[in-house]
Amino acid sequence: PGDADAARARVAFRVAYDGTDFRGWQRQPRGRTVEGALVEAFAKRFDGADVKLLGASRTDAGVHARGQACHADLPRAVDDRALLEHQLNRILPDDVRMFDLRVAPPPPPGGKPWHAIACARGKRYIYRMTARRGAPDPLDRFYRAHAHYSDIDGAALADALAAYVGTRDFRAFANNAPGQEITAEKDTVRTIRRADVVDEGGGDFTLTLELDGALYKMVRNLVGAAVAVAAGDLARDRLDVLLSGDASRCDNPALAAPARGLCLDEVFYDDF
Numbered sequence: 612p613g614d615a616d617a618a619r620a621r622v623a624f625r626v627a628y629d630g631t632d633f634r635g636w637q638r639q640p641r642g643r644t645v646e647g648a649l650v651e652a653f654a655k656r657f658d659g660a661d662v663k664l665l666g667a668s669r670t671d672a673g674v675h676a677r678g679q680a681c682h683a684d685l686p687r688a689v690d691d692r693a694l695l696e697h698q699l700n701r702i703l704p705d706d707v708r709m710f711d712l713r714v715a716p717p718p719p720p721g722g723k724p725w726h727a728i729a730c731a732r733g734k735r736y737i738y739r740m741t742a743r744r745g746a747p748d749p750l751d752r753f754y755r756a757h758a759h760y761s762d763i764d765g766a767a768l769a770d771a772l773a774a775y776v777g778t779r780d781f782r783a784f785a786n787n788a789p790g791q792e793i794t795a796e797k798d799t800v801r802t803i804r805r806a807d808v809v810d811e812g813g814g815d816f817t818l819t820l821e822l823d824g825a826l827y828k829m830v831r832n833l834v835g836a837a838v839a840v841a842a843g844d845l846a847r848d849r850l851d852v853l854l855s856g857d858a859s860r861c862d863n864p865a866l867a868a869p870a871r872g873l874c875l876d877e878v879f880y881d882d883f
Contacts, residue, residue, distance in 0.1 A: 625678055834867075
């Protein structure tokens with residue numbers, strides 16, 4: 612770099628983490644967070660420097676990730692990025708790992724620097740759940756949510772998910788983020804490219820959703836409503852009303868699906 616930020620080098624990287632013991636991604640005054648763990652690791656590697664980093668998605672407490680994407684501005688350029696990645700992973704706790712660290716893709720001529728949020732083209736989320744009577748597998752307890760305590764209709768679950776595909780107003784599936792109320796002026800239109808389910812048998816299901824971007828708690832609310840339809844707790848035509856754009860979260864009786872079943876599987880880019 613040759614401008615006023617010459618001493619800084621922007622890198623891009625992926626992060627995988629087990630969200631069980633974290634209070635979410637975003638750094639907070641109290642509580643353990645993924646962003647906080649990364650900032651501490653960079654500070655230790657760069658002699659106490661306050662390295663600024665940004666994640667593509669601010670996952671909630673208990674939510675996992677396999678392909679979170681980030682950028683960070685290092686205090687100085689590092690030529691051996693494989694060694695840097697190794698060093699940072701040695702510093703990070705066992706439930707966080709970074710990978711695919713590289714120099715951030717170059718901006719177009721006259722364009723802004725590569726940005727983990729602004730350059731993202733979409734995200735894929737995986738939701739693993741159990742819906743059956745009886746106790747779930749204790750070895751899955753942190754990664755597969757017991758989303759319903761009775762059998763559900765797999766075909767109805769697939770049909771409910773299919774209703775989400777397309778460009779729609781998902782206002783009824785968005786919670787108010789802390790300090791950010793959803794007003795009438797807020798853009799709540801999003802595009803879902805894929806929403807399907809694999810019935811694994813025995814009441815176990817894996818759901819996949821790919822979308823251009825998610826509102827606060829949107830994915831968990833979508834899963835919760837689809838499960839409610841499949842369980843007979845929410846009428847299928849009521850789901851269409853919630854998707855009409857005329858409803859709000861207060862009109863949606865379905866609870867958000869538990870956090871532990873959700874994983875941010877990948878963030879998509881044109882160049883990363």
